[in-house]
Amino acid sequence: MKNFVLAGLLAGAMALPASAYTIIAPANPGGGWDQTARTMQTVLQEEGISPGTQVQNVPGAGGTIGLAQFAAQNSGKDDALIVGGYVMVGAILTNNSPVSLKDVTPIARLTGEYEAIVVPAASPIQNMGELVEKLKADPGAVSWAGGSAGGTDHIAVGLIAKAAGVDPTKINYIAYSGGGEALAAILGNQVTAGISSLGEFEAQVQAGTLRLLAVSSPERIEGVDAPTLKEAGVDVELQNWRMVAAGPNLSPEQKAKVTADVEKMVKSANWQEQLKTKGWMDTYLAGDEFDKQLEADTAATATVLKDIGLVK
Amino acid sequence: MGAFDLLMNGLVTAADPMLLLYALIGVTLGTAVGVLPGIGPALTVALLLPVTFRMDPAGSLIMFAGIYYGGMYGGSTTSILLNTPGESASIITALEGNKMARKGRGGPALATAAIGSFIAGLIATLLLAFFAPFIVKKALAFGSPEYFALMMLAFVTVSAAFGDSTLRGLTSLFLGLALGCIGIDQLTGQTRLAFGQAELLDGIEVTTLAVAMFALGEALAVAGTRNKAEEKVEAVKGSVWMTRQDWARSWKPWLRGTLIGFPIGAMPAGGAEIGTFLSYSAEKKLSKHPEEFGHGAIEGVAGPEAANNASAAGTLVPLLTLGLPTSATAAIMLAGFMQFGLQPGPLLFATNPGLVWSLIASLLIANFMLLVLNLPLIGLWVRLLTIPKPWLYAGILLFATLGTIGANPSTFELGMLLGFGILGYVMRLFGYPIAPIVVGLILGPLAEIHLRRALSISQGDWTVLFHSYLSIGLLTAAALALIVPVILRARGKGQVLSQLAGDED
Amino acid sequence: MTDHSEQNHRRPDVAAMVIAAGLAVIGGVMLWDSARLADLGGYSGIGPASAPRVIGGGIILLAIWTAFEAFRGDFPERPKQDLGPVFWIIAGLALQMMLLNYAGFSIATGIMFALTARAFGKRNLALTVPVGIAISFVVWFIFTQYLMLHLPAGPLEHLFVKGA
The missing domain is CATH 1.10.287 (Helix Hairpins)
Known part of the structure; x- marks a missing residue:
């Protein structure tokens, strides 16, 4: 058996890749986009949809560097894909990026995660209502640890402040570079509250080291013991989604081909299995509905970023 | 079963000949990609992860550990032989290691790096296995004020160790700090000094600067030297192996490097480079041969290399105990664990002890394989330096650009590499030390971000910097490192001191 | 000095x-x-x-x-420099940078290789350019085909590897 595996490994290494999709992950290895791209690679390969799929990292600036490079190099090509997401929408605005999602061909939304608001277990704050009270009393005294400035977490805090009637420019948001660093600051009691994708906190919440106050989903999530923000009296709903797009100027036939391949991937049992192990939600959305959703999200994000003061 | 029995079980499982072969393949592949400058362990693991998918869980786990250690070790080989640091944590290794290699002592330099890495990896992995839950508690006590204090200590100790001219040392450092300002400000998302260039938004890549400064700058300087015959590189002088004296001078730095590197790696925002900086300046202070520093002191290779490896094992502490990926490498490892159905988090040791212990056993075995693979190869490696100069330097530049292109195939990045290479040449010509500019680029942004975070959380109250005993202690140490030399000099002990700081590069 | x-x-x-x-x-x-x-x-x-x-x-x-x-005049003495070889290396790196995305990794890097060798005394470009391109191609092949690295391909790479 083991000999067989080794032989397989060597044979696999010898085989030359056939022409196939190149997926750009506009981020460093290890992050959500990179993992999405590499999971796509695995499924596309194993399902035989595109056996020679390759992944390339073009990190930087919330994905805008990768996006700009991708749009410039892949006009009219139907064998190149880029992974992106909600963070990119904000980054395009804050960085004044000359290239936006209008300059590529969005294919589909693939997965999504909801935001979670937590406090350290030792914190006196017991529920979302108390946190909001504290925020109203003195916004500066509530420090929030989350991801990069202008990213999903920052936007969510801005929305929460606005919904609570607090001036969004007054929030004391502390940006951390990675999920791990922010989580360490929360666990170490350095900040008042933390905000990130639910998956980042789940293990800590189960272990009882963090208290989950609320989640940003429209309805309660199965197996998660926390109210939605709406139930807690804060009218905010937010999904941190990930998408895949193709190059600009595709013919309708090319777009149909890529969409069909992506749909085949999403519908495979393999993909569903991968989502399960990674704790990602399947929020597949394609075609006109996705385009509409994208437009609405872009408009709403622009408003919030202006409110926080990150975009003029 | 106790922790020890579990570890033994893991070792016995992993000692299967087939699994050992996987470990060897992993280490070889990891080293092959890891030697490329600009491609650190994170990218190495990311690139080679698909290879491990094709195997059964035990095989892929051990191969994964092999790739990880191989990728980490690969960087130091090129640092020593070609003055081309493969990743930011092996920059310090290039300082002394390459000087040794030029004097025909490349063999001992590689050996002390390999054995130091092995010993540090061994001790650190054992510390990880038995004390992780305790260590992580201490590490979490580090908040932004403490990090800021740690950065200050690193700044002071490192800059005291550079150069014979205060003016040129400071200029080099400030140029590095200036480069560190380029890009998107992490806390506000504002763009600084990018001048509309999208490629600059994410700042200057440390490895690009280091490779340009060290490898390109030096190739230009050697090409420009009039009397080329004068400076002759000897491949081997004396023994390829470490002498008795080398051993005597290496073992303490190995242990000290491990003790410095491990806790810094365990801190959520420590960074492997910081450990190598602190270890280097500690060795320089404690050495009986301080005059050799800057000319190829073996302690300056042994300590930082051990610190580098120990800190890599240190990053596994928050990862395994809390599920915190605190570095790019840890993040990619997390992705790797999930392939094996391992969900790192506070409950991992309790819910899945078998897998954790086989991982730790795999790490130990991969670490051992690395030693087995590398020690016999040292004789071969040092022969690289006997290649005639035209081919050798052409090869070094091929290699340096290959790393940059592999990490990011953009014309702009290559342009920066060339620009910094020319800057490195000019700086060499005018007697500016090279290391401070790289140190400035690494430490500057970290110090700034931690200071601003600390002050933001305290709402502008500067006394927060002195709120814990930890930060007071670190700041006091930094202040002492700054003031004591001045007092010593004032009391007429300048002679001793200038010898201590005597460093011509 | x-x-x-x-x-x-x-x-x-x-x-x-x-x-x-x-x-x-x-x-x-x-x-x-x-x-x-x-x-x-x-x-x-x-x-x-x-x-x-x-x-x-x-x-x-x-x-x-x-x-x-x-x-x-407090700056240290500077060793006399031969600027010729320095310019050969800079030219090699500049050419590599400009050619990379059009001619592919092997040709661009091979030319840089040859010009660097020239700076150090191997003047026969008719020999060094082919040698440089051959070595670069081998490097390209190993790293892209076996070690999963992504390096730019050009006419030469397309000739030998389908779909590169």
Whole structure:
């Protein structure tokens, strides 16, 4: 058996890749986009949809560097894909990026995660209502640890402040570079509250080291013991989604081909299995509905970023 | 079963000949990609992860550990032989290691790096296995004020160790700090000094600067030297192996490097480079041969290399105990664990002890394989330096650009590499030390971000910097490192001191 | 050090003066750039512009110090340089940079390889260019095909590997 595996490994290494999709992950290895791209690679390969799929990292600036490079190099090509997401929408605005999602061909939304608001277990704050009270009393005294400035977490805090009637420019948001660093600051009691994708906190919440106050989903999530923000009296709903797009100027036939391949991937049992192990939600959305959703999200994000003061 | 029995079980499982072969393949592949400058362990693991998918869980786990250690070790080989640091944590290794290699002592330099890495990896992995839950508690006590204090200590100790001219040392450092300002400000998302260039938004890549400064700058300087015959590189002088004296001078730095590197790696925002900086300046202070520093002191290779490896094992502490990926490498490892159905988090040791212990056993075995693979190869490696100069330097530049292109195939990045290479040449010509500019680029942004975070959380109250005993202690140490030399000099002990700081590069 | 003449010592060092001027320009650019940043210091009181201001100011002070030392001729002697070989290497790297995305990794890097070898004394480009391209191609092949690295492909790579 083991000999067989080794032989397989060597044979696999010898085989030359056939022409196939190149997926750009506009981020460093290890992050959500990179993992999405590499999971796509695995499924596309194993399902035989595109056996020679390759992944390339073009990190930087919330994905805008990768996006700009991708749009410039892949006009009219139907064998190149880029992974992106909600963070990119904000980054395009804050960085004044000359290239936006209008300059590529969005294919589909693939997965999504909801935001979670937590406090350290030792914190006196017991529920979302108390946190909001504290925020109203003195916004500066509530420090929030989350991801990069202008990213999903920052936007969510801005929305929460606005919904609570607090001036969004007054929030004391502390940006951390990675999920791990922010989580360490929360666990170490350095900040008042933390905000990130639910998956980042789940293990800590189960272990009882963090208290989950609320989640940003429209309805309660199965197996998660926390109210939605709406139930807690804060009218905010937010999904941190990930998408895949193709190059600009595709013919309708090319777009149909890529969409069909992506749909085949999403519908495979393999993909569903991968989502399960990674704790990602399947929020597949394609075609006109996705385009509409994208437009609405872009408009709403622009408003919030202006409110926080990150975009003029 | 106790922790020890579990570890033994893991070792016995992993000692299967087939699994050992996987470990060897992993280490070889990891080293092959890891030697490329600009491609650190994170990218190495990311690139080679698909290879491990094709195997059964035990095989892929051990191969994964092999790739990880191989990728980490690969960087130091090129640092020593070609003055081309493969990743930011092996920059310090290039300082002394390459000087040794030029004097025909490349063999001992590689050996002390390999054995130091092995010993540090061994001790650190054992510390990880038995004390992780305790260590992580201490590490979490580090908040932004403490990090800021740690950065200050690193700044002071490192800059005291550079150069014979205060003016040129400071200029080099400030140029590095200036480069560190380029890009998107992490806390506000504002763009600084990018001048509309999208490629600059994410700042200057440390490895690009280091490779340009060290490898390109030096190739230009050697090409420009009039009397080329004068400076002759000897491949081997004396023994390829470490002498008795080398051993005597290496073992303490190995242990000290491990003790410095491990806790810094365990801190959520420590960074492997910081450990190598602190270890280097500690060795320089404690050495009986301080005059050799800057000319190829073996302690300056042994300590930082051990610190580098120990800190890599240190990053596994928050990862395994809390599920915190605190570095790019840890993040990619997390992705790797999930392939094996391992969900790192506070409950991992309790819910899945078998897998954790086989991982730790795999790490130990991969670490051992690395030693087995590398020690016999040292004789071969040092022969690289006997290649005639035209081919050798052409090869070094091929290699340096290959790393940059592999990490990011953009014309702009290559342009920066060339620009910094020319800057490195000019700086060499005018007697500016090279290391401070790289140190400035690494430490500057970290110090700034931690200071601003600390002050933001305290709402502008500067006394927060002195709120814990930890930060007071670190700041006091930094202040002492700054003031004591001045007092010593004032009391007429300048002679001793200038010898201590005597460093011509 | 070379036999560079002693009489230059203690005279204003023009090259070092140029460095001082360059530093002053860098410091000035930093101050100028930080002036257009919005003040988003928030609760910390330290905004994105603070660090560039301190560093820019520091560099200007260092520029003055450098000018002072240059004026007194305090800079160390410089070894005489052969600029020919230096330019060959720079030209090689520049060509590689410009050709990379059109000619592919092997050809662009092979030319850089040959020009660097020339700088160090292997003058026969008819030999070194083919050797450089061959070595680069082998490197390209190993790293892209076996070690999963992504390197730009050009006509040569397409010739040997389908779909590269």
